[in-house]
Amino acid sequence: MAAAGIDLGGTKSEVQLFDADWRLLDKRRDATPDTYDALVAMLADQVRWVVDRAGGSIPVGVGAAGLVDPDGNAFTANLPAKGRPLPADIAAAADHPITYVNDCRALALSEAAFGAGRGHSTVMSLILGTGVGGGIAFDGQLRPGPVGTGGEFGHTPASAAVVSAHALPIHTCGCGRMGCVETYIAGPGLTRMARDLTGRDWTPETLAAARASDAGAARVWDVWLAMTGDLLLSLVQTVDPDVIVLGGGLSRVPNVTDDLDRALRQSQIAGFGAPPIVLAEGGDASGARGAALAAMNASREGPRDD
Structure with a gap:
């Protein structure tokens, strides 16, 4: 059909x-x-x-x-x-x-069947773009619950440890709540966090390009990785997926999967591993x-x- x-x-x-x-x-x-x-x-x-x-x-x-x-x-x-x-x-x-x-759930379903999640039982997608969202495919199927907000990863609270360690301001999210992790790690959130930490205007692209040569850019990127790594840890501890498939505009930053893998492993309980983080193929x-x-x-x- x-x-x-x-x-x-x-x-x-x-x-x-x-x-x-x-x-x-x-x-x-x-x-x-x-x-x-x-x-x-x-x-x-x-x-x-x-x-x-x-x-x-x-x-x-x-x-x-x-x-x-x-x-x-x-x-x-x-x-x-x-x-x-x-x-x-x-x-x-x-x-x-x-x-x-x-659309984030649709990506998880597509990647589980045809892309980077092929052959895996539990496939989680994480979209890092203008917003932050995701989805989980179990044995090639979405399992919607009675509330319907499963996969709204961007609207979970930001890591209090990272916010406190770097004295980050708490911003209002587009959903109406305060302090959602999306306000720090989505593209616009990363730009705002860079301004908060360095006083300079960066786009995600210019920040990523400068992170190896500019101390301010490197600091912002490290904070972004710590915040995103803590989100990934929460998802892994809750779902224990076989693979995490990354999509969205920030997935195109060079070496971002390697950086996030290190951030997740640094956050993980000592002695335990982490699922692979791979780029969407579709x-x-x-x-x-x-x-x-x-x-x-x-x-x-x-x-x-x-």
Whole structure:
């Protein structure tokens, strides 16, 4: 059976059609509109287009940042949909069912099946980009819980030890809480932390490039590693994954997996190891393919009794 996935971002939305062997057959990209009604119309049009290309009804998944609350309303910062029933409205406008999944969870699912997590039972993704999020695939499946916030790693508290040791300010997160780890280790958080520690303006890219030659940049990078290492330790102690798959813009920093491996091992209880930290292999295809796989799995399981 064919399946389709939509990778919905703040600037673009790409729908991809896959055959039964997960080969990419066709794709279409559109700019993400800046109003809710236009967003729903564009996504519904993408759903109708891909169903037409497939020649009939197929599983269709939509992967996007953020959450859906128990009432079916979107909780997202990068789309004009906060507090609106986006999944239901897409399905109604397209006259076709969809499966809506967090984009970080979609990445975990895709990498577990086709990428760096192949052959592993428990695959954890960690996305370090504009925000911080993740997902966990158990035996190739997502296991959503009753609350729906599993994988929101960026909205766990930042390491108190690191905050205290470096006298870091505590900032308000986009979620409304204070002191989330995302406010320190996501791209914008790293830039702000660099300003707090050095008084200078750095981008993540310039900071990473200068860390071997500039003492201020090296200090900021060490603090970032300590903070991220403590987050990784919390995740490893809770889940004990076989592998951690890294994605997002900060995953492109040279040698970042080696640096994070050292940071995790330094945080770990003496005498215990750590799972490998590897880069995602799927690139730009992972989001749409993971959403398609989530939709395929949902179609096989049938409707859930919530």
